Every structure is written in C-alpha cells, then in structure tokens.
Amino acid sequence: MSTLNIRKWAGVIFVLVYVIVGIPLWYKLTNIYRAPLPREYIKTLHDKKFHDVHVTIPVYIRSDVYKFPDIHEAAQVQVNHLLNSKEQNVQWSLEILCYNETFIELEKEQGREYHIVTLQLDEFVGYNAAYDSKNTVVYFDDPTVARNDLPFFVAQTLVEHTFNVEWTYLSSGDLMDSRNDSVAINYTPNVHLSINLLKGDGSPVDWEIQETLTTYFTPFRKFLSPLVNFTVDTSVVYFNDLNLHSLNESKEIEWTDVSHAIDLSELSSMNYFSEDSALNLAIVFPSKETNPNGFSFIKTTEDKTWDSFIVPQWGVLVVNKMPLEANSVISKNYLDAVFYKFANDLFELLGLTTDMNGLFSPVITVDSFKRIRTLQNMNKSIETLWSLIKLTEQFQQMAIPKEVLEKVKKVLDIRLQIVEILNNPSRGDDLSWDKALTLSNKMVQNSEEAFFDGQMLKQNFFPQEHKLAVYMPLMGPITIVLFSGVVALFKETEETPKTEKDNVTSDEKKEIEETEKVGAIEGVDEVN
Structure with a gap:
C-alpha cells in the first residue's frame, strides 16, 4: 500500500472518530438531562380530576322501639333521590346499612367509628346530633310511620344536615371554594400556636397556664390532631397592651376597630417557628398606671x-376590663373559660365553619372536613403537577432530574391509594379517613417539592447559543483543520516515476545531441 493511501485511511479514521465518538460525547456531556414526565396521564387527571373518585360513606341505621326490617333499603332509595337531585362535581354517596351491634362494638375496640342513625319514637318529629360522637338521632311519631314518611325524614336529615359539608362542597358547589377566606388561615397540617399574656405595666404576674393546657387544651388538640397538628409556645410580655389604650375613648367597638388599632409588631418579631402557618391567642390586661379604671370599651357582667375578638388570619384577642394587681396569679378557672371560647373560635379560624352557632356537631364536622381536605389536596397536587409540565415545556433548557420524576411518580401512586380508600365503603371509618388525609398531605408535599426542586433551575439560564459561544473557539479550529486536511488528501494524486532521460537538463541534452552527431555515443572513434 502506498504512502498516500495510508495517509488517506488515517484521515478517514480521524473524521470517523470525530463524528461518531467526539461529537456525541460532547453533546452528551453538555446536554441537560430531562427525565420523561408522564405528561398525558397528568393532563388526563387535570382535565378530569375526579373521574375515578366516588366517595362512599357507610351509615348504619337502628331503631330502639320498632323493628323496621327494610328501613335501610327504603332510606337508601330516598337518599339516592336527594343526591341525584343536584349535579355532583365530585361523585359521592351514602351507603345505608342495617345496624350490626356485634360488628360495631368490635370495630370500636380497634378505634374505628362509623356514622350511626338512631330512630327514636317521640311525640314530635325532628333530629339531633351528638356533640362528642358520630351519632344522629331522628325523632318520629306514630303518624309518621303510618304515612311512610320516616325514610324521607331519615334521608333529609342525613343529606342536608349530618353531611351538610359534603352536600355543600360536592353537590353543585365549588370544591376549592373557601367560604371563610377572609378569616381563616390557609390549611396546612401543621400549625404553630402562640399563647401570650400581655400586661400594660411591669408588675410581676403568674398564670396557671400549664394546668389549663394539660387538662383542657391537650384533649382538644388530640381531637383535632387528625386534621391539624398544633405546636404550642407560651410567654408573658410586659409593658405592652397592643396599643388598645388608643381605643379607650370609644364606648362601643367592633372587631374591625380592634384589627385597625392593635400593634402586633412586637409579638410578630419575637416568635420564630418552622411551621408554615401560625395562630395566636393574646390575653391583654391594661396598665394600672395609664388606665386605672380599665378599658371603657369592654362591657362586663357579673360572671x-x-x-374576645377574632382577628382575621391571626388569631383571638382576649381583652380584660380591669388591670391586674402586682404579684397576681391568673387562676385556672379564668383560663379555662378563655380557652373554651378560644377553642370555639378555632373552628372558624381553621375554616371548619363560618358560624359556631351553625355548627351541627364538632365530631361530625371534623370528620366531613377530613374528606373535603383530602379531595382539595388531591386537586391542589394535580394542579401543581400540571404547572410543572407546562413549565418544563415552556423552558426547554430546564433540567428535569431523576429525583423530580421519582417524586411525580410517588404523587401519582399516593393518589391511587387515596382513591381506593375513598371508593371503598368497607373502609369508611375514622382511621381510614385519617389515613386518606395523611396521604393527601404527603401528596401535596411531594408535588411541591417536585415543582420547586432546586436542580431544575441551575441550567435554565444557560441556553444553547451560550454553549456554542463557549465551545466554538475550540471546536471550530479543530473541525476546520481536520476536514480541510482530509479534503486536501483526497485531492492529492500519486506521481508516476520519472525516467533517467526525463531528468536530464537542457544543456545536457544539447551536449548529448552533439555527441550523437559525431557518433561518440555509440562508441565509434573519431578519425582525423
């Protein structure tokens, strides 16, 4: 093989290595990794968020006097008729079952409680809900039984009263609509509660807050723990009445006046907590020096x-009429009354109700809001994932790490677990709803972590043209030299060997011609 051919083969090998290995390797090392997100599946869930959800709530019905063998079937027909009278934005239904005392007692021993309707014969027709259980009592009389109106009364009580929260949010209502946005804080599973005792002067004071929290507020925290977990801190603040003395000239005030007058800067700056949301309870006593007669705008009674005033999205302000004496001790009896009022106001601050007077039953209301919050969290998570999809499509240079893909898959897997709980009537107990709410909170957390992943933004501000600007000073000369050299090689042709005669100069040719004329070149001697 000639030297030229060897050079050509070497040039071809260089080009092949450059094209097949070099360029792909450079592209791989400089390319942004984008994990394949399940776009179509998320789009389907966004367009039809609850297409696979049918919330089924089991209700057990019993009668203490009359034995109605088919009352659960008759009530089921009436319940279905009422539920179908309105268009449902999320499918839900009540499954009316015959009361089984053995089953209910066994489930109760394991901490599982169900909704129970008790039919009680009385002189009037009505209903009542237990304050501390999920038991609804329907009162009926004999004429009601004779007219066969009892199934309708049961259905009406269940749909329009016991499950009024579901009836409001899921039937012809907006699931994400909060009727108490102006007062309630945004829902988060963890809320910090700051309890502060404020005095307008600096005289020492003590309070039996530990006893009150232990005996009264701790059970209340446990009651709300499936919905909200509270962390609590307490403090005593001196020389601060939140600027309430500025209202002392007013005879009557509303909560709006209090909201505009109070100065919360000191309380806000002294509280540090890791939770996303916080509520406050401030118990204020006036200064004995500046307000010896107390706050004139506070109306008192003998007891x-x-x-107290609700400050929207902040908490509750308890304002006392008279100042405290030096070295006073605030008793547990006083604090119990304050915390009873505060516990009622918490329902409004958490968005569980807009009016405590209209609260049907705390236990039933909390149970209903477990389901509503679960569905709202599912909706919020899917909206977050869809926003993530749109964001990654809009910014093609945005990285999508594998961690983001794993979190997205985890959100979708959790959603399937929640749907299985919501759709299964055999899992309609307290523990199942608690588990569904806990899973939905994790669903929100993972979706937000996926959306706000810091790795996605690192290369978002390094577009492709910047890469070319960085690498062209290196890649450009290499490419030009390599390809121009190969082209030159293939243009070059191999020269044929020259004869000895072709290598003679013109002077030598003349000398040879003269020699040939005299015959010397053939070896003939010249004769004189």
Whole structure:
C-alpha cells in the first residue's frame, strides 16, 4: 500500500472518530438531562380530576322501639333521590346499612367509628346530633310511620344536615371554594400556636397556664390532631397592651376597630417557628398606671370581665376590663373559660365553619372536613403537577432530574391509594379517613417539592447559543483543520516515476545531441 493511501485511511479514521465518538460525547456531556414526565396521564387527571373518585360513606341505621326490617333499603332509595337531585362535581354517596351491634362494638375496640342513625319514637318529629360522637338521632311519631314518611325524614336529615359539608362542597358547589377566606388561615397540617399574656405595666404576674393546657387544651388538640397538628409556645410580655389604650375613648367597638388599632409588631418579631402557618391567642390586661379604671370599651357582667375578638388570619384577642394587681396569679378557672371560647373560635379560624352557632356537631364536622381536605389536596397536587409540565415545556433548557420524576411518580401512586380508600365503603371509618388525609398531605408535599426542586433551575439560564459561544473557539479550529486536511488528501494524486532521460537538463541534452552527431555515443572513434 502506498504512502498516500495510508495517509488517506488515517484521515478517514480521524473524521470517523470525530463524528461518531467526539461529537456525541460532547453533546452528551453538555446536554441537560430531562427525565420523561408522564405528561398525558397528568393532563388526563387535570382535565378530569375526579373521574375515578366516588366517595362512599357507610351509615348504619337502628331503631330502639320498632323493628323496621327494610328501613335501610327504603332510606337508601330516598337518599339516592336527594343526591341525584343536584349535579355532583365530585361523585359521592351514602351507603345505608342495617345496624350490626356485634360488628360495631368490635370495630370500636380497634378505634374505628362509623356514622350511626338512631330512630327514636317521640311525640314530635325532628333530629339531633351528638356533640362528642358520630351519632344522629331522628325523632318520629306514630303518624309518621303510618304515612311512610320516616325514610324521607331519615334521608333529609342525613343529606342536608349530618353531611351538610359534603352536600355543600360536592353537590353543585365549588370544591376549592373557601367560604371563610377572609378569616381563616390557609390549611396546612401543621400549625404553630402562640399563647401570650400581655400586661400594660411591669408588675410581676403568674398564670396557671400549664394546668389549663394539660387538662383542657391537650384533649382538644388530640381531637383535632387528625386534621391539624398544633405546636404550642407560651410567654408573658410586659409593658405592652397592643396599643388598645388608643381605643379607650370609644364606648362601643367592633372587631374591625380592634384589627385597625392593635400593634402586633412586637409579638410578630419575637416568635420564630418552622411551621408554615401560625395562630395566636393574646390575653391583654391594661396598665394600672395609664388606665386605672380599665378599658371603657369592654362591657362586663357579673360572671365575665373580659371580651374576645377574632382577628382575621391571626388569631383571638382576649381583652380584660380591669388591670391586674402586682404579684397576681391568673387562676385556672379564668383560663379555662378563655380557652373554651378560644377553642370555639378555632373552628372558624381553621375554616371548619363560618358560624359556631351553625355548627351541627364538632365530631361530625371534623370528620366531613377530613374528606373535603383530602379531595382539595388531591386537586391542589394535580394542579401543581400540571404547572410543572407546562413549565418544563415552556423552558426547554430546564433540567428535569431523576429525583423530580421519582417524586411525580410517588404523587401519582399516593393518589391511587387515596382513591381506593375513598371508593371503598368497607373502609369508611375514622382511621381510614385519617389515613386518606395523611396521604393527601404527603401528596401535596411531594408535588411541591417536585415543582420547586432546586436542580431544575441551575441550567435554565444557560441556553444553547451560550454553549456554542463557549465551545466554538475550540471546536471550530479543530473541525476546520481536520476536514480541510482530509479534503486536501483526497485531492492529492500519486506521481508516476520519472525516467533517467526525463531528468536530464537542457544543456545536457544539447551536449548529448552533439555527441550523437559525431557518433561518440555509440562508441565509434573519431578519425582525423
């Protein structure tokens, strides 16, 4: 093989290595990794968020006097008729079952409680809900039984009263609509509660807050723990009445006046917590020096020397009429009354109700809001994932790490677990709803972590043209030299060997011609 051919083969090998290995390797090392997100599946869930959800709530019905063998079937027909009278934005239904005392008692021993309707014969027709259980009592009389109206009364009580929260949010209502946005805080599973005792002067004071929290507020925290977990801190603040003395000239005030007058800067700056949301309870006593006669705008009675105001999205303000004496001790009895009022106001601050007077039953209301919050969290998570999809499609240079893909898959897997709980009537107990709510909170957390992943933004501001600007000073000369050299090689042709005669110069040719004329070149001697 000639030297030229060897050079050509070497040039071809260089080009092949450059094209097949070099360029792909450079592209791989400089390319942004984008994990394949399940776009179509998320789009389907976004367009039809609850297409595979049918919330089924089991209700057990019993009668203490009359034995109605088919009352659960008759009530089921009436319940279905009422539910179908409105268009449902999320499918839900009640499954009316015959009461089984053995089953209910066994489930109760394991901490599982179900909704129970008790039919009680009385002189009037009505209903009542237990304050501390999920038991609804329907009162009926004999004429009601004779007219066969009892199934309708049961259905009406269940749909329009016991499950009024579901009836409001899921039937012809907006699931994401919060009727108490102006007062309630945004829902989060963890809320910090700051309890502060404020005095307008600096005289020492003590309070039996530990006893009150242990005996009264701790059970209340446990009651709300499936919905909200509270962390609590307490403090005593001196020389601060939140600027309430500025209202002392007013005879009557509303909560709006209090909201505009109070100065919360000191309380806000002294509280540090890791939770996303916080609520406050501030118990304020006036200064004995500046307000010896107390706050004139507080109306008192023989049993009550204070008044409370709800400050929207902040908490509750308890304002006392008279100042404290030096070295006073605030008793547990006083604090119990304050915390009873505060516990009722918490339902409004958490968005569970807009009016405590209209609260059907705390236990039933909390149970209903477990389901509503679960569905709202599912909706919020899917909206977050869809926003993530749109964001990654809009910014093609945005990286999508594998961790983001794993979190997205985890969100979708959790959603399937929640749907299985919501759709299964055999899992309609307290523990199942608690588990569904806990899973939905994790669903929100993972979706937000996927959306706000810091790795996605690192290379978002390094577009492709910047890469070319960085690498062209290196890649450009290499490419030009390599390809121009190969082209030159293939243009070059191999020269044929020259004869000895072709290598003679013109002077030598003349000399040879003269020699040939005299015959010397053939070896003939010249004769004179």
